[in-house]
Amino acid sequence: MRLRLVLRGREPRWLVVLLIAIAVVIVFAVTAGPIRLAGANPRAAYQRYLITPLTSFTSFTEVLLASTPLLFTGLAVAIAFRAGYWNIGGEGQFLAGATGAVATGFAFPGLPAALAIPAGLLGGVVAGMLWGVVPAWLRATWGIDEVVTTLLLNPVALLGVQALVTGPWRNSQTGFAVSDSLAPGYALPTVIPDSSVHLGFPLAVLLAALIWIVMSRTVTGLRVRAVGLSPDAAAFSGIGVRKVHFGAALISAGIAGLGGAVQVLGVTHQLTPQVSDSYGYTGIVVATLGGLSALGVLLVGLLLGNITVGAQNASLALQLPPQMGQIISSSLLLAVVGMLVFRRYRIVRAPRDTAHQGGAE
């Protein structure tokens, strides 16, 4: 029930709520077995996963911290998908952004915090965009499918990071495959006392609000939605479909890159190959579950952060394997997406226009 605001559509609201409720029940049914096999009581486990993280101040701040990178990648994916540009490359763009932030830090080590932080974040945005621009350009000029190109660039980015930290950026003190730490001026300040929640979280919330306003209240948002829903009709109506795709691709990549930079400046303070815990891929989950709306991304991002923290908690308290949290969030994705097919199915059947698509023209 908590996801009620997540999905908006022209179907009656209760239908979406019902479908998500069914999905949650399915998740409980499917995961209860494995949890029991792992030697824990399912009810206690769900309690740990979903409720416990919210009951103490410390764990609540951990939820916020864990959800921060997911919010950035989720927003990045949501924007691109809304425009009908299937950017699967959030992972690579996130890594590129992290690299860009570190490179900025290495290039200007002496900057005061007031300049260093914006510079580092900007470095991340630019690097993310650079990582996303080639697929976007290929799509705009040659119509080459971005799903393939953006996806293929992800492992390339990871290899690039590994090459850097085992090569030129290898740690000068320890010799480990991580970069040197950034100068202290590059650390994001914490925003909640006695916690490690840093400026990145409010930044993500602000970004979500901004995107929500742009998408729902502005001319640009209307055009982007039109392109995503029906590129043919949008083109007919005088909207530059390619421009919208290209713009959405760049902004999406920039936001993913910003996420990478925030993770470096807020958490790791150095470049490591593990800087992204598959945040780019999880961002696709967040965006999809969130119905591609900024508000939905916010809610789902927090929910997944919640489950992540809950999983750590559960593995400590109940001796459940830490992967169980991922099993729960993955089956949640499958179940919700599966149920939403029913919602689409109904849409497809009801209005005349969509019912016969794919027929011979």
Place this chain on the structure above:
Amino acid sequence: MNDPVQPAPGPGGPVSGGPGSGGQGSGSEPIAPLIELVGIRKSFGDLVVNDGVDLAVDHGQVHALLGENGAGKTTLMRILYGLTRFDDGAIRVDGAPVRIASPADAIAAGIGMVTQHFSLVGTMTVAENVMLSGVGLGRVDRAGAVAAVTAAADRLGVAIDPGARIDRLSVGEQQRVEIVKALARECRLLILDEPTAVLVPQDVEALFGAIRRLTADGLGVLFISHKLGEVSRISDRVSVLRRGRIAGSVPAAGIEPRALAEMMVGRPTVGVRRTDRPAPLTAARDGSADGVGAEVEADLVAARGVDVGTAAGPDAAGERPAGTAAPQRLRPPALRLRELGLSGGTARGRDLLTDLNLVVQPGEIVGMAGVSGNGQSELVQLLSGLRRPSRGTVEVNGIDVTGASPQRMIAAGLGRITEDRHASVVPGLTVEQNLVLEDAATFRRGPFLDSGAVRRHASALIERFNIKAAPTDPIGALSGGNMQKVLLARALAREPVALVASQPTRGLDVGAAEFVHTQLLQRRAAGGGLLLVSEDLDELLALSDRIVVIYAGRIVGDLTIEQADPRTLGLLMTGQRLDEGEVA
């Protein structure tokens, strides 16, 4: 008030619904109707679309279903074919109740349907398409499918090559394949949703021939149409749906189109109501004589009369060429095509468009006649900015827009109404959003979309164009006719200098079609230049000042309205040359 069809209880107990139909209808004792709908009720949210509909089709009967756009006809047919769930009511076949929850159930009950958008796979052959739809159950029985096609084509009285690829067939032929598909599944009731909307006159005749043949075998046909003339020609019984209820069900013999129109709208003196245009245009078409030719002829005469009356009061349309052109001399042509060409693959290896030269003056309607598939849709795409010409130039209001983007075309003063509604509106957006999509930038307040202005704009257009929808309805849920009105409203709201209208009244009910015609004539009177692309000769002859004929991508005739008559146009449209004497 209620319809006279009473749900006759099956006489001899439950009829098993077996295929041994007592066919020829010669039995003197009353037999149960082939199909019966009883008290069908369906609502979408608050909107009641079918409100207790009773309808019965007998063996061998052609039953026409009429009604205004949005009356609920398509919904009712989709219910009968299992595509839409209904809330309440019952369906009986041969007097026995059947459960129809999916098209498979409907097919099992002997019901076949041809929807307006065909569901054929373009790259496959006729036989393969028939196979796809379930003949040969499980096993790929190619020979069986070919035999089924041949048998069904025989029954239909037409020749169909089972090995022909669908995308090489004309629309009329594709429709026949759809019918063959239904027949191959041994259907006993055939539903046709606006089958004639997409057909040229010759194909309409062929379709009617096929329907007569099939009904002689005992097949029942339920068909939807907006053309009152053809309804009284082909059907045995006519039922009228008005706002989801049956407003009447009468034998077709000797029915007055006027009476039908009255039933549809629910009050007398239909057509005149919404427009300042005298009625004869519609009345003439409905007052069908038999045979297309005579009908068109009658229309032509009436239409000219009408045109004089409506050609915007002051200047009499009689001396049209001089009268309208003279004061406009100084203005550039609304639309000018020079040596326009479009290369591209067709089956026959010729260009799609060749050397098109055409001038549309302000205050002029130029009709473009032609059998579909002769380059019209390519021309319209080209003029919509969706395709770039290979050669030649396009000017709108004196501005060169050759190969320009849709934005620039719109900005130059070009309005477009295309035949493909689904490529022109964004189904997932609301009516008001679609209405402002072309010029959203003018509804800006600061950085935001001015939602108040958008709402006012939409409400005004909905009112002016009599669209049955709220501004916030998703446009995908509108009936075909109302969606068309939204497109028209969007194009005309900008008062385009040049308007390209392709099949603007396809699928509209008589009242709505007449309304569209009035709007187009008003645009002309206000100085707009219109290119009217239509397969409906009646429409072309009624509205145009000049008619050009397109055949195989070339303009093969350019006739003044006085020279144009259905026979001449028919010859040109089929690619035959005229003797000099014939035109003059």
